[in-house]
Amino acid sequence: MDDAYSTQVTAADTNDQDGLETLMALKDGDTFLVADHWGDVKAGADGLFDKDTRLLSRFALTVGRARPSRLSSGVTKDNVFFTCHSTNRPLPPMGGRSAPAGVLHLERRRFIWDRRLFERVRMVNHGVEDILLPLTFEFDADFADIFQVRGTVRPQQGEIHPPVIDGRRVTFSYTGLDGVKRTSCLAFSEPPARLSATRAEFMFSLPRGRSLDLFVECGLDACDQPDEERWRWHSILARLAMRRRLRRGAIVEGGRNQGFNDWLRQSRADIALLVTDLPTGPYPYAGTPWFSTPFGRDGIITAWQMLWIDPGLAKGVLTYLAARQATETNAFMDSAPGKIMHETRGGEMSVLGEVPFGLYYGGVDTTCLFIALAGAYAKRTNDYETIRALWPNLIAAAGWMKDYGDSNGDGLIDYARAADTGLSNQGWKDSEDSIFHADGRFPKGPIALLEVQGYAFAAWKALAEMGAVLGDGRADEWANRAETLRALVEERYWMEDEGFYAIALDGDGEQCQAIGSNAGHLLFTGLPSHERARRVTRRMLTAEFRSGWGLRTLAKGQARFNPMSYHNGSVWPHDTALAAAGMARYGERHAVAMLLGEIYGSAAHFQMRLPELFCGFVRETGEPPIAYPVACLPQAWAAGSVFLMMQAVLGLNIDAAEGLVEVNNPALPAGLDRLSITRLKVGDGVIDLHFQRLNGHVVVMPRERSGTVNLRATG
Template sequence: MDDAYSIQTTTADEGEHDGLETLTTLKDRDAFLVADPWGDVKDGAHGLFDRDTRLLSRFVLTVGRARPSRLSSGVTRDNVFFACHSTNRPLPPMGGRSAPAGVLHLERRRFLWDRRLFERVRVVNHGTEDILLPLAFEFGADFADIFQVRGTPRAQHGRIHPPTTDGRRVAFRYTGLDGVDRSSCIAFSEPPARLTAERAEFMFSLPRGRRLDLYVECGIDACAAPDEDRFRWNGVQARLAMRRRMRRGASVRGRRSPRFNDWLTQSRTDVALLTTDLPTGPYPYAGVPWFSTPFGRDGIITAWQMLWIDPSLAKGVLTYLAARQATGTDAFMDSAPGKIMHETRGGEMSALGEVPFGLYYGGVDTTCLFIALAGAYARRTGDLTTVRDLWPHLIAAADWMRDHGDSNGDGLIDYARAAETGLSNQGWKDSEDSIFDSQGRFPKGPVALLEVQGYAFAAWRALADLGGLLGDERRTEWAARAEAVRALVEDRFWIEEQGFYAIALDGDGRRMEAIGSNAGHLLFCGLPSRERARRVTRRLLTAEFRSGWGLRTLAKGQPRFNPMSYHNGSVWPHDTAMAAAGMARYGERRAVAMLLDEIYGAATHFHLRLPELFCGFVRETGEPPIAYPVACLPQAWAAGSVFLMLQAVLGVSIDAIEGLVEVAAPTLPAGLERLSVTGLQVGDGVIDLNFQRLDGHVAVMPRERGGVSLRVTG
């Protein structure tokens, strides 16, 4: 993100770095929780958030005035429950001798459901004597906006009202400068011995060999009385909802490869966790904690990654974005008629216009990607009913590309932020230092990004294809526009002596000759000639780009190269996946399998959950990849990357309009001998694909049910 909205880091106690890779996260709909490995909410990025407002800013458990000694903690495989197991430190004397350390087992188990945190604290006495157990919670609600938490200062704040208590509950209320009352509460199943506005103290008598359970709830508005039945019933609902999201679409499994399957499962559950079922359909939110909201670009790319196995995401994303398409011009929102949303937020600062992201359109690529995804969705599903519903929005988006996206009439889509509050760079590499020339100098606007021209090419081709299906005579014009974009890119961006494309053109038409991974997205869109695609692929696979854990965003040796930066030398899994899919489009399979193996290797060091990005240092024997400390985790298009790369390596393409599945020269990553894709819906039919390595090549064995044809080539 632009540094005007930069992310602040903090350091936790007990010597453990509190970067996002050490935090635990839960999400349900528009609510998410960020806590440390003990389950405590203490500072920094921590908190229970709902619609970009922090409802719980402190929630710390102590036993005998001390933090328990943590044994283990983590989130269940389905991303529903968090559990922390710990034991006591020596307890202070309570009418006799103190209890020694290590005789109590404490389990904190929690989940989110229906915009509410449910927690059970279970304590078991494994000692030889009865124990008087002093247990306490510290809590607070600051109602901070997500952008405040990220470090954006505010000159004024609303009013935090004094909390109220009623024996088992504490209620918090805040009146924002926007005039909106926001409230939250915390409630306990047992009445505390002492309850204040910021602390609940309990004194339990726990006989040896016995256990006690304390239930806690926190969320918006008033809290019901927590108890075992509410905890169990709501926990079942949360788990069932996750299972429903997980069961959408086809299943992909490696045979006799449990570790690889664990990665597939983790990635699928991360996409499911981040997917919120909106009235318009399922939408994958970008990532926790900073981007747990609908983003246009992120939603489109995640839906595209998952399209071959689960088209429902694409339909949900397209429908949602169509409903929020711009109809007017506004510099603060960076909107123009037909433009597709970049980001939406629900917090106080967005509502007041202190930040422009309440409904913000400052993404130059999202409108092109919207059209391109619609074309891919139509071919994948044959769902022309949805396409007809979207058709006015697709035409409006095309009109934006023609009338507003090209500000200087040179045939290329460009950007320059309309207001100083907006993002200075508006492609996916949106940090302020990510676009520059071969000397490291920043461009004069408006800027035409390389990959955006690829998206525009794909959009015009998709529109021509859809026009053919719907009988729109403008399809010839749209096809011509696609070819015109292709010719402009090949003429103006290509650097012959580098065998590569420039990252951008500035407002004077001067090439920004930095060598970046943006060219991989051009391959994904199928714009380059075969010869140039071959040269780009060859360079992307050199040590300039390949870290051993995936492709760097910037070639090593370029000005501003920094493997620890956000966009100038780090590795983004989705970026590697799109480049790999682009290589596969031109027939390259072995290199794609190699890149998939590298990304898998990185995932094994991140507990099989790929972060948004990680540092681009070269892979060293016996050493893990180096984390980027504030990367979102989980993050949607990072989680979806494995599925796009698998589609690329297997050579699978689906045309539901023709009722055809094509498999072209499939291969498998190293160490994987068999892989199955089951329940692949194609129109009214279903097909299973079983891939197996045989005599140096990969064979595919299908099982069709309904009118699906399979064609194997290569």
Template sequence: MDDGYSVQTTAAETGEAGGLDTLQALKDADTFLVADDWGDLKGGADGLFHKDTRILSRFAMTVGLARPSRLSSGVSRDNVFFTAHVTNRPLPPMGGRSAPAGVIHIERRRFLWAERMFERVRMVNHGIEDVLLPLAFDYGADFADIFQVRGTLREKRGTVETPSHDGRRVTFAYTGLDAVRRTGCLAFSEPPARLGGTRAEFMFSLPMGKALDLYIECGPELRATPDKSRWRQNAVEARLAMRRRRRRGASVRGPRSPRFNAWLDQSRADVALLTTDLPTGPYPYAGTPWFSTPFGRDGIITAWQMLWLDPSLAKGVLTYLAARQATEVNAFQDSQPGKIMHETRGGEMSALGEVPFGLYYGGVDTTCLFVALAGAYARRTGDLDLIQTLWPNLVAATEWMRDYGDSNGDGLIDYQRAAETGLSNQGWKDSEDSIFHSDGRFPKGPVALLEVQGYAFAAWRAMAELGERLTDGRARAWGRRAEEVRQLVEERFWIEDQQFYAIALDGDGNPCEAIGSNAGHLLFTGLPTRARAEAVTRRLLGAEFRSGWGIRTLARGQPRFNPMSYHNGSVWPHDTSLGVAGMARYGERDAVAMILSEIYAAASHFQMRLPELFCGFEREPGEGPIAYPVACLPQAWAAGSVFLMLKAALGIEIDAQARTVTIDAPTLPTGIERLTVSRLQVGDASVDLAFERVGDQVVAMPRNRVGELRIVTTR
């Protein structure tokens, strides 16, 4: 995603070898931390953030007079702990000989919990003599708004107070132009030899063969002094909370497939990391570092990807978004009554209206997706109680589609930003250059995107189905509206000589005949005829789209194609997953397994964690995919992609009202011979499903069935 605010990479972000450091991210609720591979914060694009404000901008450790040598570092598989292993460079003489390099092992182990960073610095002397170990931390808090960190300039800002300190803690404070006083407190378990507003210096006596621990905490407020018991107690609570989030819903495992299981585990852990338990239920935040906040589109699609395994995400997303549905026309917020939000932020700049994202509605697709997800959720769970609760919101959303979403009365949902501060493109491809004509010209507004019409079609159909179940007299009219949208798309977007759909219509109703992956989303909604769906599938599987690592966002050879761009030729895992699920909807299975295998191979090169996107260069033997330099990592809908693609490959459809699980012509990716879905819950019933390759087919075997549940297998 791109909300129009660029990420500025500074010299402070470069590592020792001159290349960019890997950003290591942790998150808990509305607090997240981004550090380099040493665990340091250096004042660039990193920091400890709380509610979109950076409360610790610098935190760098030195041993002696130098940065230590890094041995290894990374985040644990469950995303709870960051650990860096470092060792000393030669230490300066302290009343005798200096300690040589490599005799002191220092482990920095860190986690976030309850709005705080907890860190343990463990020092072990592996030398043959006692050592006086000088350890120092340089720190600071700039209280920058996240949009400032991302490169937005401000003419004025509030007042940063001089840090105060007392023995073993330092307090930072800032009063913003919004009159809110924001604070941060950095505390140590041991009193430093010297403590100031920007630096703490320690001198530890470390006997040979012995270890010593220093505990550190940082958060927005002063709490108890850090110590071993606090560190251990909070670490246990953080790990248990993560375990609960990871174990929601059904699980998928590949017996005898440790690397594939590692991908599944990492993806599930990433969804769990980004999921925040809000009063309305669990909500998957979009991604770190730049999008650690509720986004409408991202939350809906992630919940849809996970729906067959864990419907609780969809329930939480629908409930949260319904509570923030727009009720007024506001050009700055891009809102109209019934519209579903695009993004919400909690920082100073949003509160002051310097950016519109405090509660921003500039997404043309989110309202349609909200309604469509409600329909999918009802089919998956049979939970009509929630649907009845949300019914006024769902009806209001369809009224927005009718009264505001279609600005020119042609029956199609379109967009044109209401204020210059808003997003110029308001679909999922929201960078400024992502929508264009076949000659590269940008279209005049209002613009009607292809995939959004598919979402609208799905929304109208969902309302028709739900309306029938709730005996709403408008159900038939909603069903007719869905068919009208289908007809309009087939007539106006189809390019006969290309055997493909145009990416959009411009304000004059002319098709933007660029060939993009948006058509895969249309397949996902089930709008095209079978013949046209097969034609689209053939092109999406051809060399112009397939990079060997997934499906490109734009076909090779199109104007503005650039495999290094954000939306014009890169590979987005979630985009690929929706296209793959769309192909499966029309009966394609082998190609689904093939693309899943390609994305699996890409994940293997990214340490089993799929980034938001990566470059769309052609796959070359012996080489991995090429990273996009500022992609979010982790990112929710990238992590959820594997689960939607697995559902597509396995051919699983769940109808809770009929108490039926249908398995249609299942297949498995290359190299995976068995797969088990455990604890699949349908109403009050549950079942395990074991899939196994037998000859040239994959067979499904129900096991441990509990309750009334029918399993139907077809080929």
């Protein structure tokens, strides 16, 4: 039954390197696995990780001393199971006879649940004779911190203890320099013929036409009794079947366009995969493999992308970040009172302070975004019970903006890292070479990024709106701050001769006049005048930015432009989505529909799963977009991009206090003539909407409706 949901990756099995460029990821909570297309873990970037520690660094299957020949493999569309189908190469002679290639079907099927890896290896003999089947697992556990896996060299590390072998189990353990003993245990449902610290060898007698199952578990801490594996597999499968049916929020479907529906479903499944239910509520981890942890900026933007569909995600993000708001100034952590965290890690190196990311605050934009998201959440839900609970945190965040965010008193939010161990650039484009002058020079600090001023404008405005509802006498002051900041940005960042905004101001107040996608984020916040927004939109839709697969982060022809770079000419789906939503805010619909179509085209080439980023080369007829080699996949804000762009292209806004859904001049991308939204919750009401293209226009019709919710359609 599950095979009907599979996304298969099929390739000619020519050599052992086939399929290794894209790792297969599974995740549950803080535990995730990345492996190759055979399901093998062979060190490098792959492994079984929990709380930023690799607890299984090798786990490879061979049949008759050879890797089996892969037929197909993939992760199910709901991201619950990985399955690899393979067959044997010629088996070595056993008793004078050898089995030919292609008579044995092997299915490796696995999932992660409750901090454990569960795998079933099913072997079926389709030959005309009985088979003696030699099967071997090679394994190891290096307990590497994720920063070691990423390449950081440690001068010292703790002690790896000799593995303990017990019948069908091998237990690995490591005592770190932090004094914490970490263990993992590998257990088999059948007794191996030989079991060592790194190898389990089996010899199965498999009659013709018969099948045999081997169950394997890798648990953190101690293993259960080996004879329980079969029962546990089937018991947990039942619970997984219930989990895969769970859906949060509204459902969006694209009529009869199966490809678009596949993209919507895959994106929703990727969000579900990356969301972890924490004590404070659901939180979208940023991405696998490197960023499977809460990030402030990523969590906020992902929650904002999903806000109209599933506002509960924003509530979880806001509550989690409020609980980790800084209360002291610490240079190593880049913290100051009221600041919202950038990143948190749980590995040994973070605990010991070898890296600053145990709880790190080096993001200049996250605090502003925290307040702005709270305002958007309040409007979407009218949940002022939550806003009241968060109000002290929101006031503290505003205090950081006023007292710490503006280091030189010029009215702009800026940054300069407080310690050499921190990030040198602290906006979303945080690579070392992402902010520069028009001639390529790097600016002196402190740096005031363009988009951060937009976030700050949105924050002051949101604080004023929430304060007015709560009866806070400072609401007018906050509204005035927003308008003062608007005027300051328009005066100091606008380049009339370019018809565009500078990406930043340096420490001398000089414009960094590179032309970048940062201006698209400014549109998203609603800061620019309509005339300037129109000019920015027009330029962003030229070939300078448009690759044909989405918008580049840096305009073609700028100093440091490189379509293969991380931030200087690549395409990030979330960046394109924010710019598109910004254009839509100023009334643009058809160009947004065009950009949505381009991003959909990109998704189709990436098997409907958008990566973190891809190269910004121009689209060529008949050629796919060019992948960025180490992009995270899946990535939360890449997966959320389609939903923000759908909201933008439909001109859809929700005001829960008024019980109102507004649809203003909706459009649809080419090839999509119908779209439905079901179970859209607004206050105490629920409404279903149907969009359809008629006579060259897109119209919206309400379907089912309950409670107090109204639709207002214009355009």
